[in-house]
Amino acid sequence: MDEPALIQSAQRGDLDAFNTLVLHYQDALFNTALRILGDDNLAADAVQDAFLSAFKNLNSYRGGSFNAWLHRTVTNVCYDELRRKKRRPTTPLEPGIDDGDEMDSPRWLADPHLTPEGQAEADELEHAIQHCLDALPVEFRAVVVLADLQGLDYTEVAASIRVPLGTIKSRLARARIRLRDCLQGFAELLPAAFRLQEERS
């Protein structure tokens, strides 16, 4: 994929070129939105809005990491959604995992090679991590999602969130420590390596 050429074509209004970029980045953006928002449907809506906004504002992209630029767009949409949720909190109609029911979620299909038990454990661990991510302040959550889940480097994270590099370092360290403290509450779900560290500490 010749990304710079596709971006240039998209900037001239070529929707096909932009859609090629969409197909390339949609999984990454969906995962970012999902981990920040913690909800599949909200994440899907956020990604759609982000791509729409990205296409309309494509001329404001002046080079650099396109991945970071797109992540900035989706992060902004997620922030807006979280602000909206805070103003108007809603109660889900479907029972959640806290009610003891099985979650009706595509995460069951994440790895077809796992046994049902293994899949259930992986799902519970994923839920535990998501729970701890949700417990973080949103500015910490965004940093840790972009750096540790999406693998963006510090410069890209700084460009995505528009904060100085030093702030990124500080937020990421504090977010990791908070996550560690939170995850220790789910010790039985954690891999052996993590438990060993915990025992040594």
Added chain:
Amino acid sequence: MNERDLELLSAYLDGQLSPSDSLRLESRISSDPNLRIALNDLRATRSLLRQLPSRRAPRNFILTPQMAVIKPPTPRAVPIFRFATALATFLFVISFVINGLMTLSASAPNLAAAPLSASQESASAAQAPAPQAFAANAPTETPAPRLMSAAPMMTQTPIPLGGGISPTATDTPAPEIALKSNLPQVENGQPIHTQSESSVPLDLEISFGILAIGFGITAWILPRNNESNFRRKWNKKKH
């Protein structure tokens, strides 16, 4: 452990420290077990986060032209038709207003004379004047509807060829001419407008109206046709 050390450890884990800072921190880690434990905790946490399964997008998020509000280029004829519509509408309105004003000004004397006519009639009925005398005075005192009845009377009046001119004949022709030139002709109480009284011929006014509607419809249909063709082509290309 202070926050500064945690930040250093986190950045060290990501390879974000300068070589000199890295060396300094490594020597501290080797001598301080707390730093080593904290570094391992951070590493394990990061590893756990990285192991989080990546989920596939539940659907494709490609944009359609409708979503992106991409409009096909406007056909060149559309601005011409829009201008023609505006022009025809303007001419139609102008001609309509002019003709309307002419009609109003033409009918104004009749309206003004109407009450006068009613009072005159009642007065005439009370006094019961001679027909000849009434006919002679009619042009100056009666409203337009009476004129038609007065006119035949005038034509029926014999006009002598020689000297002896009757008082009736000498009085009546002059007011009749004056009225014909100043007032519109009336028939059964309704004014008759001739072509010469209206500034814009009625045919032309109607033509302006029809043209305005025709151009307007064309200017409305053309872009929509063009857009539907554009969408059809785009959808064909996508499949």
